[in-house]
Every structure is written in C-alpha cells, then in structure tokens.
Amino acid sequence: MQMMIMRDEVGPAWRWTRQRKVIVAALQGRTDHPTAEELYHQLKATEAQVSLATVYRNLRALVREGKLRELKGPGPDRFDPDTSPHYHFRCSRCGRVFDVETRYREELNRVDLGPGFQVLGHELVFWGLCPDCKRGKEGEWQG
Amino acid sequence: MQMMIMRDEVGPAWRWTRQRKVIVAALQGRTDHPTAEELYHQLKATEAQVSLATVYRNLRALVREGKLRELKGPGPDRFDPDTSPHYHFRCSRCGRVFDVETRYREELNRVDLGPGFQVLGHELVFWGLCPDCKRGKEGEWQG
DNA sequence: GTCTCTCATGATCATCATTTGCATTTTAAC
DNA sequence: GTTAAAATGCAAATGATGATCATGAGAGAC
Numbered sequence: 001m002q003m004m005i006m007r008d009e010v011g012p013a014w015r016w017t018r019q020r021k022v023i024v025a026a027l028q029g030r031t032d033h034p035t036a037e038e039l040y041h042q043l044k045a046t047e048a049q050v051s052l053a054t055v056y057r058n059l060r061a062l063v064r065e066g067k068l069r070e071l072k073g074p075g076p077d078r079f080d081p082d083t084s085p086h087y088h089f090r091c092s093r094c095g096r097v098f099d100v101e102t103r104y105r106e107e108l109n110r111v112d113l114g115p116g117f118q119v120l121g122h123e124l125v126f127w128g129l130c131p132d133c134k135r136g137k138e139g140e141w142q143g
Numbered sequence: 144m145q146m147m148i149m150r151d152e153v154g155p156a157w158r159w160t161r162q163r164k165v166i167v168a169a170l171q172g173r174t175d176h177p178t179a180e181e182l183y184h185q186l187k188a189t190e191a192q193v194s195l196a197t198v199y200r201n202l203r204a205l206v207r208e209g210k211l212r213e214l215k216g217p218g219p220d221r222f223d224p225d226t227s228p229h230y231h232f233r234c235s236r237c238g239r240v241f242d243v244e245t246r247y248r249e250e251l252n253r254v255d256l257g258p259g260f261q262v263l264g265h266e267l268v269f270w271g272l273c274p275d276c277k278r279g280k281e282g283e284w285q286g
Numbered sequence: 287g288t289c290t291c292t293c294a295t296g297a298t299c300a301t302c303a304t305t306t307g308c309a310t311t312t313t314a315a316c
Numbered sequence: 317g318t319t320a321a322a323a324t325g326c327a328a329a330t331g332a333t334g335a336t337c338a339t340g341a342g343a344g345a346c
C-alpha cells in the first residue's frame with residue numbers, strides 16, 4: 001500500500017525530484033523507524049544515490065509539513081512515516097523503536113493541565129526490553 | 144526544602160567536592176528544568192566557578208545513579224532534580240518544560256504491550272503553548 | 287596537621303549528529 | 317528550448333557532548 005505524499009501550497013514551490021521520490025519510497029517501505037543515516041546507507045546501496053545532507057533536508061522538510069513524525073531520544077533522531085496517532089516502545093538495549101497501541105489516546109488528548117496551558121498534543125513512549133533483547137539477555141547488542 | 148543527595152556505595156568512592164555541592168544546590172534551587180549550559184552560566188556568575196565539562200560530568204553521573212532525571216527533546220538535554228514519578232509539558236514556543244500531574248500513571252505502568260515485551264517505564268510529554276507564550280502570541284520568543 | 291592515595295577538575299581536543307554555504311544541476315512553467 | 321526558482325552535492329561549520337590528561341583536592345591513616 002503505497003501512500004502518496006501530496007503537499008498543500010505553503011512556502012516555496014515543491015519540486016518532486018528524483019531524490020525525494022526515492023527517500024519517501026524507502027522510508028515508507030519500512031516500519032522500523034530508521035535514522036537518517038540508516039536510510040542513507042540503504043539508498044547508497046541502490047543505483048539511486050542520494051547525499052546524506054539531502055536525506056536530512058528532505059526528512060526535516062517532510063516533518064515540517066506534518067508528513068512524517070520525528071522521534072527524539074537517546075541517539076540520532078528516528079523517522080516515522082506513519083503520522084496517525086499511535087505510541088512507541090523503545091528498547092533500552094538495542095535502541096529499536098516499535099509501534100504500540102493503547103486505549104488512552106482519547107483521554108490524554110483531553111487532559112486539562114490548568115489555566116493558561118494550551119495543549120496541542122502529547123507523546124507517550126514506553127521503554128524496556130524488546131522480545132529479542134529479553135530473550136538474549138547475555139548476548140550481544142543488536143543494532 | 145533542601146533535599147540531601149546521598150550515594151549508595153557502587154563504583155569508585157564518591158567525593159563531595161565543592162563543585163558538586165554547588166551544582167546540586169543550583170539545580171535544586173530551580174524548578175524549570177535547566178540545561179547544562181544554563182546551569183553553567185548561572186554558576187559562572189557566582190564566585191563559585193565551575194567548568195562546563197564538570198557540570199556535564201556531574202549531571203550525567205547523578206543521572207546514572209538515579210538522582211536526577213534527564214529530559215530529551217528538541218534542543219539540549221534538560222535536567223530535573225525531581226525523580227518522583229511525574230510528567231512534563233514542553234512549550235513549543237519557548238522550549239521551557241513544566242511539571243504536570245495526571246491520574247494515568249498507575250494505569251500506564253501496567254500496560255501490556257504484548258508477549259515478549261518487558262516494559263520498565265514510560266515517559267509522557269505534552270506539548271503546546273505555555274501561559275506566557277499563549278498570551279504574547281505575536282511577541283518575542285522568551286528564552 | 288600532614289601523608290598519601292585516589293578521584294575529580296579544568297582545559298582542551300575529539301566526536302557525533304546535524305545544518306549551512308555555495309557553486310552547480312534540475313525542475314516546472316512558458 | 318529558455319529561464320528562473322528551487323534542490324542537490326560536497327565540504328566546511330555548528331552545537332552538544334564525551335574523552336584525555338596533567339594538575340589539584342577530598343578523606344582516611346598516621
């Protein structure tokens with residue numbers, strides 16, 4: 001299911017370049033929230049070379065337009081092509097990020113933090129050990 | 144209410160140096176989750192000078208020992224002397240971080256993310272406009 | 287107090303993630 | 317095709333943070 005990314009007209013004209021197509025396609029092709037660097041390496045292996053700066057520039061641009069989510073945390077930023085409301089689990093051992101579902105989204109969206117605070121959204125991140133790392137407790141780190 | 148920070152004996156001996164006293168006191172004296180740099184500037188103004196490297200070293204050391212919390216996000220890390228369970232609100236405009244309370248902590252601690260996942264904790268961060276920034280929507284950024 | 291052994295500090299340099307400047311190439315529109 | 321604005325690639329610049337290493341300072345033994 002290849003979801004097209006369109007662009008509402010704001011700011012300078014948007015050009016659908018070869019690099020942008022490749023970057024978006026690569027990101028949408030995986031569900032593991034890669035870093036810019038990881039995406040860059042993937043593309044480098046392809047015939048469709050893209051510079052690291054361009055990967056960063058385009059990922060940030062897409063985030064600015066709300067087409068991607070940017071996940072902060074220890075280590076480099078990760079990017080999530082799924083902008084629908086959902087939460088994440090970060091493995092403390094291998095650093096990988098997984099999607100998770102909970103039933104609290106509606107409630108948390110309505111939280112009142114007191115007078116004067118305008119809440120526009122929230123992030124919920126669980127952390128612990130992922131199945132792989134829990135199983136191989138004494139083993140090696142998996143990238 | 145000046146809370147003492149003690150240390151359980153693990154690793155090399157802990158020396159209660161002048162710099163450590165000053166850093167901890169400065170951090171506990173504020174509730175606004177400062178960055179290492181902000182803390183450094185505050186101390187620089189004092190007669191009790193401390194190098195930036197030492198500020199970082201000691202903040203990280205205290206985090207490692209669970210005496211402080213480290214808040215990730217856009218911009219440099221912030222530090223919270225309050226390690227009791229609570230959540231945060233980050234102003235998208237000025238970047239400041241505020242403490243918030245919700246009634247979901249117990250429930251969220253018990254969330255089951257599926258077989259194999261060992262959940263050790265979670266972070267919940269709300270974002271939006273703080274009272275100051277909401278009021279002065281067209282004004283300047285406040286640091 | 288003072289000796290001494292570690293550990294901590296300060297200053298600088300190194301690194302990692304990311305951004306930016308700029309000359310060159312592409313795209314989208316005519 | 318021509319053309320102007322926008323995007324790219326590369327390299328150098330940043331910003332936040334960690335590491336190195338010679339020097340300084342706690343803390344316990346005497």
